[in-house]
Amino acid sequence: MKISARAQRVEPFYVMEMAKSAAVIAREAAGTDRPMIYLNIGEPDFTAPPLVQEAAEKAIRDGRTQYTQATGLPALRERISHWYAERFGVQVPARRIVVTAGASAALQLACLALLDAGDEVLMPDPSYPCNRQFVSAAEGRAVLLPANAEERFQLSAHKVEQAWNAHTRGVLLASPSNPTGTSIHPDELRKIHAAVAERGGITLIDEIYLGLSYEDTYSRSALGLDDQIISINSFSKYFNMTGWRLGWLVVPDALVDVVEQIAQHLFICPSTIAQHAALACFEPESLSIYESRRAEFKARRDWFVPQLGALGLPVPVTPDGAFYAWADCSAACDKLFAGRSEYNSDMLTAGQTPGSWEFAFELMKRAHLAVTPGRDFGRADTARYIRFSTANSMAQLEAAIERLRALLA
Secondary structure: OOOOHHHHHOOOOHHHHHHHHHHHHHHHHOOOOOOOEEOOOOOOOOOOOHHHHHHHHHHHHOOOOOOOOOOOOHHHHHHHHHHHHHHHOOOOOHHHEEEEOHHHHHHHHHHHHHOOOOOEEEEEEOOOHHHHHHHHHOOOEEEEEEOOHHHOOOOOHHHHHHHOOOOEEEEEEEOOOOOOOOOOOHHHHHHHHHHHHHOOOEEEEEOOOHHHEOOHHHOOOHHHOOOOOEEEEEOOOOOOOHHHOOEEEEOOHHHHHHHHHHHHHHOOOOOHHHHHHHHHHHOHHHHHHHHHHHHHHHHHHHHHHHHHHHOOOOOOOOOOEOOEEEEEOHHHHHHHHOOOOOOOOOOOOOOOOOOHHHHHHHHHHHHOEEOEEHHHHOOOOHHHEEEEEOOOOHHHHHHHHHHHHHHHO
8 A cells, every 4th residue: 555755744743751660560560669750741730620421421412513604613713702802911802813633733723824835934943843743744844953951942033944944934932941941031032933934934833831930021922923823722631621622712903714624624614512611610619720720730840850860850941831841861871871781772872872762661560650852843952851741640740750760879
């Protein structure tokens, strides 16, 4: 069977490959006193609040399960609009909000609506791997620009200006970012958007973790800068609805009809049940629960990041949002493999030394701790980084630190 060139361009999603290996080791560890601890997947350990669950059940009981408009329930678009005004002080008209089948569908729709074959999109290295694949699926090309700790692992206006060429269509940013949990400083974001707009480009920004911002400086939506910015968001992270597959896209007025038409063909509409459930996300009782959970995520960050540093796994930039810790494991890796000249792996080429990929497998095998190696997130020095997810309970995080301490002692 002939496989399309498009499909062959898709790179492995290594976090999922690691999850498969973790599942095998977990089965072997079942029934022992050290079951697998999963700090590899960015999924909140909280589920949808009671009112959201009840709203889904009621929608099913009442038979409200038929197709909705491709752009989503008008009432849900209105509530999202109101949330922007109340939470971020930004006026986003409901007509510019398109409800989607998760943030993934939002990114796909945006790329299909805006990119032609050969168009280049600038994004930071490291960045979320799936974003590159959405660009590629639209026949575009993701151009990764190395970003270091001094730049908060984010793009700068200077780098955007330097990299821009005749094929560049725009930038795809994420603030807060996966894998680093860092946000773009508002002043720098303003400069980036100005540079892009001056060149007739587009600014797409993934804001799915914006609700989980912990510092006032970074708790602002990019939508406050300009009504031409395109924002991607989701009910998965802040709203704890990962499996419900519901998100949204904010686009300029001129793009609404274009996105709607593509959505009609590709998706017909987002899940009707999930949409009716999501209406309850914005009830005061639910929002109170979300804010309490946000405080819990912050408490986990505040405890876990210093613990990693004390173990020789420093986090160069303290995450200001999301629930990740992007830790430099190079020194810990050297320590773990010290004296093991016999170490061999088919993932290593001649002359290489073990990096975060090998380190992650050792953690799974010897500590029953699943984490995500940096190779998923780019090519610029990512072999020295490990991504820990702090979306798990404090008890799980404490147990993980104890296992790391024992292994690295």
